[in-house]
Amino acid sequence: MRVSRVSRFAASLLVAALVFTIAPVAPAPEVAVAALPTVTLNAVTFVPSSTTVIAVGASGTILRSTNDGASWTSVGPGGTNNFTGVSFRNASNGLAVSSTGTVFYTSNGGASWSLSSPNLDGDPYSGTVHDVAFVESGGQSTAFASGRLGQIVTNTASATIWQRMTTDGGGEWVPPIWDRFYTNPSLDNAQEGAGDFYALDFPSGTRGYAVGHDRYKESSKPAPYNKALIYIYSGSPTPTWSTDDSAKRLADGTGPLYAVSFATEARGVAVGTDGKVFRTIDSGNVWTQSSAGSTDLLGAAMTTQNNGWVVGKGGVAGRTTNGGGAWSMQTIAAGIELRDVATRGGGSNTAVAVGTSGRIMRTTNGTDWSQAGEASVPTGTITLNSGDAATNSTNVTATHTVNWGGGGTGQMRHSVDGGTSWIGGGDGWVTYAATRSISLPAGDGTKTVRVGFKAADDTESTALIEDTIVLDTTAPTGTIAINGGAAATNATDVTVDNAVDFAVSGVHATEAMRFTVNGGTTWSTWEPYAASKALTLPAGDGTKTVTGEFKDAAGNVASLSDTIVLDTTAPTGTIAING
Numbered sequence: 001m002r003v004s005r006v007s008r009f010a011a012s013l014l015v016a017a018l019v020f021t022i023a024p025v026a027p028a029p030e031v032a033v034a035a036l037p038t039v040t041l042n043a044v045t046f047v048p049s050s051t052t053v054i055a056v057g058a059s060g061t062i063l064r065s066t067n068d069g070a071s072w073t074s075v076g077p078g079g080t081n082n083f084t085g086v087s088f089r090n091a092s093n094g095l096a097v098s099s100t101g102t103v104f105y106t107s108n109g110g111a112s113w114s115l116s117s118p119n120l121d122g123d124p125y126s127g128t129v130h131d132v133a134f135v136e137s138g139g140q141s142t143a144f145a146s147g148r149l150g151q152i153v154t155n156t157a158s159a160t161i162w163q164r165m166t167t168d169g170g171g172e173w174v175p176p177i178w179d180r181f182y183t184n185p186s187l188d189n190a191q192e193g194a195g196d197f198y199a200l201d202f203p204s205g206t207r208g209y210a211v212g213h214d215r216y217k218e219s220s221k222p223a224p225y226n227k228a229l230i231y232i233y234s235g236s237p238t239p240t241w242s243t244d245d246s247a248k249r250l251a252d253g254t255g256p257l258y259a260v261s262f263a264t265e266a267r268g269v270a271v272g273t274d275g276k277v278f279r280t281i282d283s284g285n286v287w288t289q290s291s292a293g294s295t296d297l298l299g300a301a302m303t304t305q306n307n308g309w310v311v312g313k314g315g316v317a318g319r320t321t322n323g324g325g326a327w328s329m330q331t332i333a334a335g336i337e338l339r340d341v342a343t344r345g346g347g348s349n350t351a352v353a354v355g356t357s358g359r360i361m362r363t364t365n366g367t368d369w370s371q372a373g374e375a376s377v378p379t380g381t382i383t384l385n386s387g388d389a390a391t392n393s394t395n396v397t398a399t400h401t402v403n404w405g406g407g408g409t410g411q412m413r414h415s416v417d418g419g420t421s422w423i424g425g426g427d428g429w430v431t432y433a434a435t436r437s438i439s440l441p442a443g444d445g446t447k448t449v450r451v452g453f454k455a456a457d458d459t460e461s462t463a464l465i466e467d468t469i470v471l472d473t474t475a476p477t478g479t480i481a482i483n484g485g486a487a488a489t490n491a492t493d494v495t496v497d498n499a500v501d502f503a504v505s506g507v508h509a510t511e512a513m514r515f516t517v518n519g520g521t522t523w524s525t526w527e528p529y530a531a532s533k534a535l536t537l538p539a540g541d542g543t544k545t546v547t548g549e550f551k552d553a554a555g556n557v558a559s560l561s562d563t564i565v566l567d568t569t570a571p572t573g574t575i576a577i578n579g
Contacts, residue, residue, distance in 0.1 A: 037061055037074070041354035042084045043131070044342045047109055049091050053342065054110045055354045056083035056096050064110045068344075069352035069362045069372055070408060070457035077104060077113055085131035089141050097132045097145055133200035135208055135235065146197035146210055196256065197229065203262035207283060208233030210241070211270045213255025228254035230270060232284045250278065250287060259300040259310070263345065267305040269324040271297035277310070279324035292318040292327035299340035304347050307366070311338035311353045319366060332369040333359050364408060378410070378453040378461045379403050384438075390470035390504075390554035394440040398449055398467075402432065408456030415450045416441055419464055429454060440471050444504045447471050472504040472554035480548050480560045488565035492537040494546070498530065500560070502552045509551040516547050526551070541566050 041057035053065040055072075062076030062083065076083075081098040088094035088110075096104045096113065103117040129147035136142075197212035210231040228250040232242040255272065262268030266283045275293040280286060295313045302308035302324075310318045315333030320326060332338075338355035349366040360372035380402035385391055398414065413428030414436065415421060422428025423438065430436075432453070440447045450464040478500035483489055496515065502508045511526035517537055524535075529550065537544045547561040 037063070037358035039358055040337075040356045041339065041358060041360065042082070043086050043340045044352055044354045045086050045088065046342050046344045046352075047088045047091055047094065050109065051344075052091075052109055053352050054086050054088075054094065054096075055352070055360065056086045057354070057358075058082045062086075062096060062104075062110070062113055063360075065352075065372075067457035068350045068364070068408070069360065070455070071459060072360065072372065075110060075112060077115070084129060085133075085145070087133045087143070089134040089136065089143070095132050095134075095143055097129050099128050099130070101129045101145075101147075103145075128196075130196065130198045131200050133202055133208075135202040135233070136205045144200055144202075144208070144210075146200050146212070197231070198256065198258045199260050201260045201262055201268070202233070203268065204235075204265050206235040207262075207265040208235070209260045209262065209268065209270070209284065211257040211260040211272075213257060213272075226255040227252055228257045228270070228272065228276075228278065230257065230260075230278070230284060230287065254278070254289070258296070258298045259340070261300040261302045261308060263302040263305045263308070267323055268302060269300055269308065269310075269320075271300045271310050271312075273297075275312075277324055277327070281323065290325055290327075292320075293329045299338060299353065301341045301343045301351060303343045303345050303349070303351070307347070309341050309343070309351050309353075309366075311341045311355070313337050315355070315359075317341070317353060317361070317369060330369075332361050333371070377459055378405050378455050380451075380453055380461070380465055382449065382451045382465050382467045384449055384467045384469040388469065388553070390472045390552065391440075392471075392473050392554040392556050394442060394471065396438050396440060396449070396469060398436050398438050398451065400432075400434055400436075400451065400453075402453050404453075404455045405459065410453065410455040410457075412436070412454070413452050414438060415464070416447065418448070419450060440469075444472055444474055445470065470504070470554065472552060472556060474504045475556040476508070476550050476552050476558040477501045477503070478550070478558070478560060480546065480562050482544075482546055482562045482564040485562075486564060488567050489537075490566070490568050492539060492566065494535055494537055494564065496533045496535055496546055496548065496562070498532060498548065498550070498560075500529070500550045500558070502550075504552070504554070509553050509555070511551070513548055513550050515549075517544065519545070520547065523549075537564075537566055541568055 039058040039061050041055050041061065044053060044055040046053050051066060051068045053069045055063045060077045060079035060081045063072045064075045065072045081102050083096050084099045086094065086096045092107055092109055094106050094110055104113040105116040106113050129145050131146045132143060134141060134143050197210045200208065200210050202208035212229045214227040214229050234240055254276065257270045257272035260268065260270040267281050269277055269279045271277050273296050275291045275295055275297060277290045277292050278287040279290060292310050293316060295316050297310045297312040299311045300308065306323045307321050310327065315331050315336040315338055316329055317332045317338065318327035318329040333355065336355045336357060336359045338353045341351055341353040343351040350364050353361045361369045362372050363369045380400055383399045384396050400412065404410065409432055411429040412432045413430065414423045424430060438449055446468055448466050448468045450466040452464050453461045481497045482494050484497060508529040510528065512529035514526045515524045515533060515535055516522060517535055535546060543563050544566050545561055545563050547559060549557050549559050551557045
């Protein structure tokens with residue numbers, strides 16, 4: 001799916017059609033972009049039938065991503081070229097054009113780029129190039145470049161470099177259909193020429209659109225006089241561009257239009273200054289104006305006939321779910337001029353936007369945007385058994401939280417031996433889940449479980465993340481003593497002294513002890529551990545047994561008992577004096 005390419009220059013307009021054959025080129029070494037470039041990025045596009053994304057901009061910058069824009073490498077030629085447009089005819093072959101008409105091409109999906117033409121816009125039609133787009137029709141692949149001299153030319157001849165063509169096949173471009181081309185614009189009250197075509201889009205081989213604006217002012221007409229231009233291309237039966245003035249020129253003050261995007265031949269949007277949006281549902285015969293905020297909109301990308309995005313100045317982004325009739329706007333990159341946005345189309349919720357200061361923004365759900373390269377390494381946490389300090393079972397549950405850093409939900413792996421080996425064997429990677437059952441090594445003591453995360457773009461967490469838990473399978477030990485170990489008492493109220501060792505886990509449970517004085521028929525409630533406990537023995541003289549249960553943090557329970565004789569009967573007998 002083609003998406004608009006935006007670059008801001010004042011003047012008239014050039015749209016030139018070009019066809020080329022590509023010689024294979026060796027891939028250039030790819031240099032990882034550790035930090036985003038600071039140059040302005042003017043255009044972005046998805047390579048057809050892939051997750052590869054190409055972004056181009058100033059200083060000869062061409063960036064490439066192979067994971068839907070999550071991470072990037074620099075593949076551009078460098079230098080002084082200000083690339084303003086990029087387009088692919090298939091998964092291998094593509095073009096990038098600069099504002100001065102320099103053309104580079106690729107035959108390996110954007111992995112490397114070679115010079116095709118130093119200047120497609122040569123004498124006498126010097127100007128500025130804003131965009132490039134392919135159209136496939138009748139077995140031929142034609143590339144159109146749009147810019148400032150108001151020309152639209154097609155050429156179906158095969159060539160390895162870009163050429164201007166005349167009617168007799170010479171070295172200059174055929175004078176095409178142009179929009180109000182004048183040799184002396186001041187005589188017609190125009191400003192710096194007759195207009196610009198800023199963007200192109202071809203939803204099919206038989207339909208295409210070029211948008212821009214007409215600066216021409218009739219002598220009797222007051223300002224505003226800028227009219228939005230929308231030229232319509234028909235590839236059947238003969239490739240032609242519309243020349244009907246009423247079909248290609250909107251009302252005064254509607255221009256300029258900086259971007260255009262269609263998901264189908266019939267339904268699409270064109271966007272421009274002051275948040276203006278023009279949409280059509282009938283292949284451009286009728287355009288209805290709506291708005292997406294009040295900021296200049298510079299890029300548009302429709303993924304279906306109803307769903308799409310716009311971006312613009314001030315870092316704004318908007319989403320529509322009704323074909324452009326209404327937009328939900330948000331600021332996703334404050335202080336940044338977002339120049340373009342692209343999507344894979346076909347209903348995908350993934351989109352990539354580029355702009356000034358090297359900014360690359362990305363969404364995978366259509367609504368939430370993150371900056372590419374920002375927190376690109378996954379980070380997260382692991383918690384064992386909901387944070388319990390100890391367990392008496394080797395089977396524990398690990399719970400995870402992860403920030404994937406824009407790389408997309410990916411995989412995880414666990415180790416219980418410091419990363420020497422991985423649970424499940426091999427490299428241990430399994431599909432990410434919020435929880436996972438882990439088997440701890442046998443033997444009481446502190447156990448450490450470590451986890452690593454790998455995002456969908458293959459970026460890994462820089463260090464293993466860990467949590468610890470004490471495996472304690474040994475019950476507490478100790479003694480209890482009634483009334484300090486007394487053999488008997490004449491009162492039912494006694495004090496039980498507790499001396500319990502929670503040696504393995506080193507800590508008792510929150511509710512750690514309870515007691516029975518009737519052989520377990522009834523128990524006191526579980527309560528925090530204390531060194532003593534006041535109890536009431538059952539009535540009736542005789543040996544009384546007190547049993548206490550003591551629970552450690554792992555859940556192990558020890559049962560300790562002591563006895564005492566309850567004797568409430570005074571001794572009986574006689575005494576005799578002198579026998």
